[in-house]
Amino acid sequence: MSGAPGAHGSDGPVTVAVSRTIRPGAEAAFEEWLRGVCHVATRFAGHMGVSVLPPAHPQSRTYVLIFRFDTLEHLTAWNESAERSEWIERVRPLTTGEPHVQVTTGLEHWFPLPEAGLAPPARYKMALLTWVVLFPLILLFSAAVAPYLAVLPPPLPTALTTAAMVILMTYVVMPRVTKLLRGWLFGG
DSSP, X not given: OOSSTTOSOOSSOEEEEEEEEXXXXXXXHHHHHHHHHXXXXXXXXXXXXXXXXXXXXXXXXXXXXXXXXXXXXXXXXXXXXXXXXXXHHHHGGGEEEEEEEEEEEGGGXXXXXXXXXXXXXXXXXXXXXXXXXXXXXXXXXXXXXXXXXXXXXXXXXHHXXXXXXXXXXXXXXXXXXXXXXXXXXXXX
């Protein structure tokens, strides 16, 4: 999904990727701005983290900022805040053109966009890759911890396994797999 922040309905996590191209010579000032805006965002309800992707290659000056919030309501509060507006005004002299903004919900947040202007991968690619990664991960995790979980009441092993899978997929596995397979995921 792409478009203006807050344009999509969602009851779950919402991710916003913002691509900005930095003016030559403004890199140090932009890095300082990044530290400030990321710190301010952490103070908002529902904030789940910020990732910064530096330019993909030496000739590029495009950074991608990825903000995560737990609900669309909390993202909207951040987007409409005076603090965010102030930080947006501060960055304008450091950048060229308008930022590219993309809002994603659901599984799309497992597939971070490697460069500005890229559309999310095709849904069949996201579904296929999620299954290909999740299936062996569940098998390995279950084999490794099944003896320890067997002593717990029936809902707890499933709850712990699914919680571990979501955490591993979101923070460890999918960022690496997406980077490794970016040519296939984002290619035609």
